[in-house]
Amino acid sequence: MEQLETFVVESPDIVGAKTTKVLIQDTLADLSLTRVIGRLKVFVDPVQPVFIFTALLRLGTPAVKLKDFANIDMGTLGKDEVKIELQREAFTVKLLNKLWEKYGKENIEQPDKKIIIVKTDPIKELDILREFVIEEPQQEVLDRLIDAVALRIIPEGFRVRKHELSTSHVLFVASEDTLKPEWIAKAKDMLESLRSEENA
Amino acid sequence: MLEPVKYVGGVYKHNHLLELVEDLGGYILQKNVMQTEVVLLMLVPINDMPIVEAKARELLGKLTRAPLTGTEIATVAPTLAYHHLPHLDCDVAEFLRQHGAKTNMVGLARGVGKRICQITAFERDLINEHDLAVFILGNYEHCIIEKSKRLYEGIEIPIVVTGAPELKTEDVPNATAYVGSFGRILHQMRHAEELRTLDKLAVVIGKVLDDVRKELAKDPPSVAPPRIKKEIEEQVQEIIDSLHPLPITLQMNGARVKLPYEEYHEQIENIKFVEGVTMKEVARVLPSKMRNFILIKALPKSETGFVI
Known part of the structure; x- marks a missing residue:
């Protein structure tokens, strides 16, 4: 299967979305994670403010x-x-x-x-x-992935976070303010759409 | 009128150029010898430029105008995390250094976020000691504008802001100038397009500083900063042993001397100029917020009534 079959950054701020995409590419390359992520979808709205990161993973060999x-x-x-x-x-x-x-x-x-x-x-x-x-190659990769997403990709001021991490997917919702349930629902929807693309 | 220039050439016979500039009444601000190459930052009297240019040609060196020479610039990042360092901040700092400025990097303790960002009194005072501050911000228009409303509170020096979107300076509150196409970049800026962006930043900063110079010229400092540097080098021997980069850093209306304030401030206050005045008559010698260094601020002509 190809790497990064889907790579979308959605945002009302078009320039911001473009630079964020480059930023994610750089980070994933720096931490050699490009082969690990199969599909990736990000949504940013600086006005609300919310940052949603969802990805399907393709981890290598087990422990x-x-x-x-x-x-x-x-x-x-x-x-x-x-x-x-x-x-x-x-x-x-x-x-x-x-x-x-x-x-x-x-x-x-x-x-x-x-x-x-x-x-x-x-x-x-x-x-x-x-x-x-x-x-534990898988655990090592997951550690690097957390480093990439939590410490480098998510804007620094977004300190309120919710995450889900498994061997098959990763989901991060972050904001400066209290998280709203609709953001988490949106994140789940994004993950679902990635899954349906994967199975199609 | 002194012209700020940078000379890059071989070490062989470069002292000829040093002596020529000194004889012409210019100043050598910085000399860096790197193996067989030497980089000089100098202030040359503008009328004598052709002579210096001819000498540089003779020595097969390169002479370029370095408009940021003799200024101290703070590059400020909201924090010292991966988000900003090392790439973008260091690129900006290093690029301005190549244009002749002395740059100091400042990482704020609580500069994150658009709603929660803060600047402490110490940070504010430290930044205010510079000639200009470059705030390196991120990707989103909304965040840059919201953050600018509160982050620069109390900063009295010109503020240049960088970010990803192409905004007009008027749209960014409290900023003296805004430069776009930066944003949060996590790779070294080395592509042609990115280097052009850095060039644009240098030009904008040059313009802002020129405006400051014009303002200063209306009420000029009683003593020129290069003169302060020269007298300290001649009369305070210990500065020669200082291992700090640029032991005397020039600013537009003063200098930072990298010697402990408690021990040396009296000696520096009593430095005598050939005109018959002492340093404390033409400048204020203050403790700096940076370590325990000394900050010298020249008094304006309107206060002393004369210029030496």
Whole structure:
């Protein structure tokens, strides 16, 4: 699917809409988010004042867990340890850092390039380690997206905000004054229209 | 009448030009040596320009008019957030610097929003110490107009406002001039069109400052700011060791001296001119709002009765 199939900035202020569009493009490019957003619709009315940002997301790969690239087993019989046998070395550095953080450096041993021994209670920890999240590309992208929208795109004075964020969509309503229900309804409508375009 | 000019050329033999300008009665305001290149900002007597131009040609350097030379400009952003920095504000500040002005960037603490924006007394006083303030505002016509109604309260120096829409100056309340096609830009301004916009800003600021100069000429300062700079350099040795950029910053009717006020104000007040007057007779030596620097404001002729 193409990136940014819809990219509309609506505003009664035509010049403002044009510059806001350039501004959003710049921000998304700066934070390498152009590939993440599928459809985007923004409405700004400085007189009311309200800023609505809605987008459909296309997030990449889900979180990487330890079981995805390693075999996790009991260690030597009679000892309190878990043996991790790596199949791919790509995540070793990240994995070691996370293990050190969780169990302490003194409890981690690496006798071989592809074997890591964790000194802990295997019965309790085995399943936890299998589901241990090493990398969260989606979460990282969402963090960047919040940075882009909340901290860079929405005008700074618009301090009253309502947001919705999921792996499929993002919705922000911001204003200088108390939010009106019709603005939130309009935001939902905009999101719906994006969805119907997507499904058409 | 002194002409503000900028010289860009090689380091080799550039002292010939320095000496020539000094001999002609001009002033060297700033000298920047960058590896093998040197940039000089100077004030040259207008009648002697052909001689200086000939010398510059001989040294294979370039001489251009820099109308903003000898002024201190504040570029004011509503806050110091991503919304304004680094791109647009730094571009504007750097561009004005290239035209000879000394620019200071000011970020307001509570300058956001059109209804909730505020300026503190300290910020207002700090901005008032400059010759001109450039307020860099955003994208929407309504916001720029609403904000202008309250944000510049108490600012007595000329105010130039920038923003996205093309508005007339009369439509922007309290502004001395307005320049469009700016807005909130989050990339470096380097396309031809954007550079033209910056040029336009420099021209507008030049015009505003020329008007101020005309006003000043009606009641001229008793001592010319370059003269203040020269005497301080000769009589206060410590200024040579100051590592601040431009230890003596010229303004249109005074100067900012980057030395602590408590220790040096008496020494500066007692500086003697060859005409037989001291600094305190021709200028006010005040504490500056910027750090603990010294601000010198020349007294007008109407107050002292003479010009040196």
